[in-house]
Amino acid sequence: MTEKTHVAEFNEELLSGYLDGALVQQDEQRVRVHLEGSAEARELLRQLVEIREAAIETKFPENRDYQWSEAPRGAASSISRRLGFLLFGAWTVALIGYSLWQMARSDEPLFAKLLVAGVVSGAALLLLSAVIDRLKVAKDDPYRGVEK
């Protein structure tokens, strides 16, 4: 078999697999045979090795001042935080509902009742828009596919 034919049949990608030690014995043997007959392949492999050796030895300066701005929470703190939010939300809604009901039943003038109703309605709309935005973000979350 001539060197030209030899080169034509050889899958050059195997050189990277050979360099990385990622080939089965049969492919490794094919690469060895090819390298023996091809000076060009030997030179390419030598250059790729030189690049890999240099790259893997590269050291980057560490950022010693780096700190996590929020420490990961443990199970206990995580549960208590969720419970806290749940209680706070439920009681806030109950308190506002009760206040509105009392306000509606009171003898206060209509003008005062409308003022209070306007403030509460505005706050409710703002809260609703925030919830809608959060739901939209959660729907388009690019990391959903990551959580395998």
Next chain:
Amino acid sequence: MTTELSAREPLAAGPVAVERLTTEPTLQEAPSLLRDLVPLARAGDDAAREELANRSGRAAYGLALQLLRNRAEAQDVAQDALLKFFSTLDRFDESRPVLPWIFRIVRNRAIDVLRRGNVRRGPSLDTGAPDGSAIDPVDPATGPHEHSVRLDLQKRIWQCLQAVTPQHREILILRDYQDLSYREISEVLGTPLGTVMSRLHSARKKLREQLLEGGWVFGGDHD
């Protein structure tokens, strides 16, 4: 083609032994330890959570910095990745390695940042080290001349990485800077295992071309 790709190939299994010169154990050298921390962290062991956060956080930051080349953005991305990781820890499959999973989050987040084009201009890696150079290879086995040539090549490779496509850049970083196995790379990129070797080889050849065009002489006299 009958290429078998193991989950953790030995680095020196090929014809040329490539030895790491760092003396500190790396995450890649102790993957089981990182994975062992997950059930402890799930059970509420704060020390395990902190250790897991520190180790995986450093790795996430390192990859983010290499992908984005901006410290502030890399910190944000690493922070996001870590929080994402811990918020979904309960669903994590303990039979899988931790790092590829975190790296995949980092990679996706970095792509988002780059797509939005909002990578802030900050101190580049080339001015980050005390001596003004970004990369400082430690090579006690070689003399000053060899050290200088190696450092020159490392800087050129780092520069040339900017000239290749993002797809090639990320696979080179994952393999030749982060030292992930082919299987781990396929998990991070979400590509078939068989694609990794072909894309990696193509990327390496492009990088080599860039180096040659830049005047680098492989194995030559660099006096």
